Amino acid sequence: MYILNSKQLKEADNATIKSKGITSISLMEHASILCFQWLHQRLQGQNIPIHVFCGIGNNGGDGLVIARHLLQHGYHVKCYVVNFSDKRTDEFLTNYNRLKELGEWPQIINGESDFPRVDFEDIVIDAIFGNGLTRNPKGFTKKLIQYINSTKVFSLAIDFPSGLFSDKSVNDKSTVLKAGHVLTFQTPKLAFLLPENKDYLNTWEVIDIGLDQEFIASLQPNIHYILKDDILQLYKTRNKWDHKGDLGHSLLIGGSFGKIGAISLASKAALKIGSGLVSIYLPKCGYSIVQTAIPEAMVEVDSDQVLTYFNFKTKATVIGVGPGMGTAEKTVKGFENFLKENQLPLVVDADAINILADQKELINFLPKNSILTPHPKELERLIGVWENDFDKLNKTIEFSIKHQIIVVIKDAHTVIIDKENLYVNSTGNPALATAGSGDVLTGIITGLIAQKYEPLNAAILGVYLHGKTADIAIEETGYETFTASNILDYLADAILDLFKENHTEENNASETVNEEK
Numbered sequence: 379m380y381i382l383n384s385k386q387l388k389e390a391d392n393a394t395i396k397s398k399g400i401t402s403i404s405l406m407e408h409a410s411i412l413c414f415q416w417l418h419q420r421l422q423g424q425n426i427p428i429h430v431f432c433g434i435g436n437n438g439g440d441g442l443v444i445a446r447h448l449l450q451h452g453y454h455v456k457c458y459v460v461n462f463s464d465k466r467t468d469e470f471l472t473n474y475n476r477l478k479e480l481g482e483w484p485q486i487i488n489g490e491s492d493f494p495r496v497d498f499e500d501i502v503i504d505a506i507f508g509n510g511l512t513r514n515p516k517g518f519t520k521k522l523i524q525y526i527n528s529t530k531v532f533s534l535a536i537d538f539p540s541g542l543f544s545d546k547s548v549n550d551k552s553t554v555l556k557a558g559h560v561l562t563f564q565t566p567k568l569a570f571l572l573p574e575n576k577d578y579l580n581t582w583e584v585i586d587i588g589l590d591q592e593f594i595a596s597l598q599p600n601i602h603y604i605l606k607d608d609i610l611q612l613y614k615t616r617n618k619w620d621h622k623g624d625l626g627h628s629l630l631i632g633g634s635f636g637k638i639g640a641i642s643l644a645s646k647a648a649l650k651i652g653s654g655l656v657s658i659y660l661p662k663c664g665y666s667i668v669q670t671a672i673p674e675a676m677v678e679v680d681s682d683q684v685l686t687y688f689n690f691k692t693k694a695t696v697i698g699v700g701p702g703m704g705t706a707e708k709t710v711k712g713f714e715n716f717l718k719e720n721q722l723p724l725v726v727d728a729d730a731i732n733i734l735a736d737q738k739e740l741i742n743f744l745p746k747n748s749i750l751t752p753h754p755k756e757l758e759r760l761i762g763v764w765e766n767d768f769d770k771l772n773k774t775i776e777f778s779i780k781h782q783i784i785v786v787i788k789d790a791h792t793v794i795i796d797k798e799n800l801y802v803n804s805t806g807n808p809a810l811a812t813a814g815s816g817d818v819l820t821g822i823i824t825g826l827i828a829q830k831y832e833p834l835n836a837a838i839l840g841v842y843l844h845g846k847t848a849d850i851a852i853e854e855t856g857y858e859t860f861t862a863s864n865i866l867d868y869l870a871d872a873i874l875d876l877f878k879e880n881h882t883e884e885n886n887a888s889e890t891v892n893e894e895k
């Protein structure tokens with residue numbers, strides 16, 4: 379699924395109005411009725427005070443439509459116009475008049491003295507600002523947002539939590555309405571998926587308002603939200619005649635005394651995801667450990683406790699390097715020599731990333747389309763400090779273009795960056811915040827490349843499946859008891875889930891966050 383930016387969304391609204399021969403007002407009516415229905419289905423006519431705060435643009439227009447339908451269904455509604463400007467849109471005015479015709483005159487808010495009393499048990503519908511926000515809310519509008527936040531009332535935000543920009547960072551945290559749930563139109567918004575905005579929305583879901591898909595595709599959006607449908611398009615089924623030689627040979631390089639577990643996990647993961655052959659190259663001290671732990675793997679050893687020589691004989695098709703490797707001086711030297719010789723596709727993780735961050739000139743030796751899988755701290759060592767999450771993405775895009783490599787930024791929503799294209803993952807939960815989770819991901823991606831997935835597709839599929847294991851597992855394990863080994867235990871379920879019918883809303887982009895998150 380695409381993620382559109384603010385400009386693209388406006389263009390898609392206009393193109394749909396033209397191509398479907400509808401009016402802007404009927405598109406608004408349609409979108410807002412879907413929001414009304416969402417609430418009506420849940421409230422079933424309950425007599426809870428509902429405060430609908432409307433701006434003067436089209437987001438406010440949505441609020442007015444929702445208020446009208448709620449009133450017509452007998453709800454206890456109070457509607458307010460937050461009068462921050464006199465630039466009322468036609469759609470706003472039409473719906474303002476339609477509400478008045480029903481006998482309901484919205485209360486105009488011109489200052490703090492007009493604020494209504496809102497209680498914790500009430501419901502707020504936030505239709506103050508949507509996609510048209512251009513600057514931080516100021517004056518009484520900002521005060522109103524702060525007042526609503528202070529009540530801790532449940533607020534249902536229409537399209538956006540008011541005050542949140544779709545494509546840029548918020549620089550004053552006190553100007554954003556904290557939404558209990560967001561009903562956002564047509565596509566997820568990038569801002570919802572970035573860690574810096576975690577306080578502004580609890581959960582969100584996309585309301586499909588039927589914008590022109592062909593037009594949206596013609597915009598060639600560069601940001602994607604990866605759902606099961608996207609995964610199914612790149613998943614390769616096995617061929618009857620495949621033998622293990624067709625399924626690639628993964629070589630996992632890493633480990634050091636005390637950190638043999640990391641390379642073991644990565645190697646197991648490469649096997650478990652289906653790499654035809656798996657070899658491990660590690661310090662001698664890890665030999666019997668991995669031979670015992672992973673009888674399916676072949677093993678070659680380096681010097682005693684840390685990797686030094688990198689003089690393996692294995693003829694692999696892809697190499698995953700870094701887990702548990704350490705950054706001993708001898709290892710750094712050996713890794714440098716290895717990089718200068720290596721021609722094979724690489725997945726680079728952990729200490730291998732730290733070495734690259736320390737000696738940036740080595741990055742130039744990475745083969746094109748190598749994959750780096752940093753967590754935020756490793757990324758910072760690699761690309762430098764960023765001002766905010768949008769800046770982080772832009773800096774990573776520059777880095778990816780400059781070095782022609784793919785970067786997997788591991789986070790609650792892992793983002794895969796391939797030059798200017800962003801792929802935001804939709805699976806996973808905090809259970810994955812556990813030791814060894816990253817090592818397993820490295821192994822999975824390596825094992826997929828072995829099976830002839832393009833590196834980008836291997837990263838997208840690997841990250842999706844890795845996250846999916848935790849989504850499936852927590853029903854049984856809870857967050858706390860889930861470990862990196864469980865990722866491997868549930869990998870089969872994650873793969874098989876791809877072929878299950880969508881009884882749930884898996885392909886509707888949404889995020890329902892558990893209380894523990």
Ligand SMILES: NC(=O)C1=CN([C@@H]2O[C@H](COP(=O)(O)OP(=O)(O)OC[C@H]3O[C@@H](n4cnc5c(N)ncnc54)[C@H](OP(=O)(O)O)[C@@H]3O)[C@@H](O)[C@H]2O)[C@@H](O)CC1
Nearest residue numbers: 391402406435436437507508509510511512513514515537
């Ligand atoms: N047919 C359609 O197009 C559909 C549209 N839909 C709905 O429309 C929404 C977008 O509507 P919109 O473009 O009118 O923008 P919206 O967010 O309501 O208000 C912007 C207004 O606020 C102003 N302003 C901005 N920042 C400000 C600030 N800090 N402090 C004060 N003023 C500020 C800004 O003017 P400015 O001063 O920046 O020139 C403008 O006057 C979208 O989110 C969705 O809900 C759906 O119904 C589907 C169909």
Ligand SMILES: [K+]
Nearest residue numbers: 504507536538
């Ligand atoms: K809003």
